[in-house]
Amino acid sequence: MRRRHPTRRPPSPPALGPIQLFEIEGLTHDAKGVARQQGKVTFISGALPGETVEAQVSKAGRRFDEASLNQVIHHSPDRVTPACPHFFQCGGCSFQHLAQEKQLDAKYDWLKGQIRKVVSSDEPLSVLADQPVAYRRRARLSVQVKKQRVQLGFRGKSSNEIVSIDRCLVLTTPLQAVFESLKTSLAADALAKKLGHVELLEDSKGLAVTFRLIQALDDSLKAQWESWAQQQQVALYWQQPEMKRAEVDGNRRFYQLDDLRLHYHPQDFIQVNAAMNEKMVKQAMNWLEPCEQDTILDLFCGVGNFSLPLAKRAKQVVGVELQEEMVAVAGENAAANHLDNAHFVAADLTKPVSRELSNIAFTKVLLDPPRAGAFEFLEAIINMRPKQILYVSCSASTLARDAEYLVTKGYRVLRAGLMDMFPQTSHVETMMLLQKK
Numbered sequence: 001m002r003r004r005h006p007t008r009r010p011p012s013p014p015a016l017g018p019i020q021l022f023e024i025e026g027l028t029h030d031a032k033g034v035a036r037q038q039g040k041v042t043f044i045s046g047a048l049p050g051e052t053v054e055a056q057v058s059k060a061g062r063r064f065d066e067a068s069l070n071q072v073i074h075h076s077p078d079r080v081t082p083a084c085p086h087f088f089q090c091g092g093c094s095f096q097h098l099a100q101e102k103q104l105d106a107k108y109d110w111l112k113g114q115i116r117k118v119v120s121s122d123e124p125l126s127v128l129a130d131q132p133v134a135y136r137r138r139a140r141l142s143v144q145v146k147k148q149r150v151q152l153g154f155r156g157k158s159s160n161e162i163v164s165i166d167r168c169l170v171l172t173t174p175l176q177a178v179f180e181s182l183k184t185s186l187a188a189d190a191l192a193k194k195l196g197h198v199e200l201l202e203d204s205k206g207l208a209v210t211f212r213l214i215q216a217l218d219d220s221l222k223a224q225w226e227s228w229a230q231q232q233q234v235a236l237y238w239q240q241p242e243m244k245r246a247e248v249d250g251n252r253r254f255y256q257l258d259d260l261r262l263h264y265h266p267q268d269f270i271q272v273n274a275a276m277n278e279k280m281v282k283q284a285m286n287w288l289e290p291c292e293q294d295t296i297l298d299l300f301c302g303v304g305n306f307s308l309p310l311a312k313r314a315k316q317v318v319g320v321e322l323q324e325e326m327v328a329v330a331g332e333n334a335a336a337n338h339l340d341n342a343h344f345v346a347a348d349l350t351k352p353v354s355r356e357l358s359n360i361a362f363t364k365v366l367l368d369p370p371r372a373g374a375f376e377f378l379e380a381i382i383n384m385r386p387k388q389i390l391y392v393s394c395s396a397s398t399l400a401r402d403a404e405y406l407v408t409k410g411y412r413v414l415r416a417g418l419m420d421m422f423p424q425t426s427h428v429e430t431m432m433l434l435q436k437k
């Protein structure tokens with residue numbers, strides 16, 4: 001897999017400057033090599049630390065420049081040939097040119113830097129990882145018909161254009177096969193022009209495809225695709241142009257976790273990496289140690305991914321989630337799994353806390369917010385005075401901001417860890433346990 005010369009490069013933005021040599025000293029979280037010349041920093045996409053590269057400045061700023069890579073003169077021993085032929089064009093992955101173990105090292109160092117104000121540099125982080133490819137159990141594909149050709153794929157690295165792909169290595173193996181059949185069948189089909197996007201899904205029930213329509217479909221075309229779905233053994237869902245969500249029959253989707261069955265709608269949030277989700281939830285249980293004395297608040301709870309495993313172990317759990325549909329499903333999931341100690345509330349956690357919640361004496365809080373973090377709700381958590389807070393985050397920078405605030409309010413970090421939920425990409429999932437001093 002290791003090779004010295006990457007073959008294809010992403011289309012470069014228009015270059016301003018002459019070709020220059022750069023010595024690469026560092027790496028940003030989104031895979032840009034960092035060079036310093038006469039006190040000014042230049043970011044070069046695709047260059048690796050220890051390399052000497054030829055690049056042209058494409059964007060000159062007051063504080064830093066951006067340059068596009070022409071060629072690598074001296075290669076890093078950590079450079080590998082990307083396994084995916086679309087890597088240099090497709091915006092889905094950022095790190096396939098760096099050996100897998102070095103990707104983890106880079107994410108580790110970056111995370112340490114982000115949380116340095118609350119976790120000292122000699123404190124090791126735990127690391128959870130699983131297989132580096134074939135891990136994605138759901139994906140949203142863009143569709144476009146250009147000059148009679150159907151393009152199916154992801155947005156590009158350096159533009160918003162759709163990069164048409166033949167195969168995607170990060171999808172689970174069964175989804176890769178569905179993708180290939182879908183691409184072939186769409187190529188000569190009237191459906192492509194009527195599609196906004198396509199969603200692929202694999203869970204404990206099997207495989208599924210959701211077609212998001214931008215134009216109504218006639219019955220014969222629909223029937224043709226229903227028969228394609230039967231042949232492929234995938235469930236097919238249609239989201240009509242005027243509908244907020246796809247129609248789903250009574251036979252609902254579900255995934256298994258911690259000997260529980262969690263139902264969900266195919267367009268609800270679920271963690272994209274099933275194997276890592278299992279490891280993450282297990283680690284959350286080990287770190288937070290829910291027990292029969294605990295009343296636990298699970299914020300941003302989705303359909304109960306953490307709440308139900310918590311409810312198996314704790315006295316009581318209250319889950320809070322913005323989407324009313326998911327709150328209803330989470331309640332049904334608790335009932336179906338015979339957990340009568342889990343209750344769910346619909347609330348916007350950027351808004352002031354309700355009296356209903358603030359009156360409960362929570363011993364522990366788990367939160368798993370979207371990228372924006374949970375700053376608006378921190379005051380409410382602090383006023384609840386939980387002994388421990390377990391923060392799960394997909395954005396280390398907002399986690400760092402929120403953890404710094406919690407530390408000023410009487411909490412200290414007991415442990416923190418990196419979870420490689422999205423290998424090959426620049427995304428990092430983090431878990432941090434804080435305890436009241």
Ligand SMILES: C[S@@+](CC[C@H](N)C(=O)[O-])C[C@H]1O[C@@H](n2cnc3c(N)ncnc32)[C@H](O)[C@@H]1O
Binds near residue numbers: 300303306320323326
């Ligand atoms: C990262 S997901 C985590 C979901 C769940 N914990 C899981 O592991 O599947 C974040 C969740 O927060 C919800 N959410 C987003 N903004 C919110 C808000 N302002 N208030 C409450 N929930 C919100 C989303 O709908 C989503 O279900």
Ligand code: SF4
Binds near residue numbers: 087092154167
């Ligand atoms: S997202 Fe898929 S197609 Fe795109 S670079 Fe990654 S593996 Fe290749």
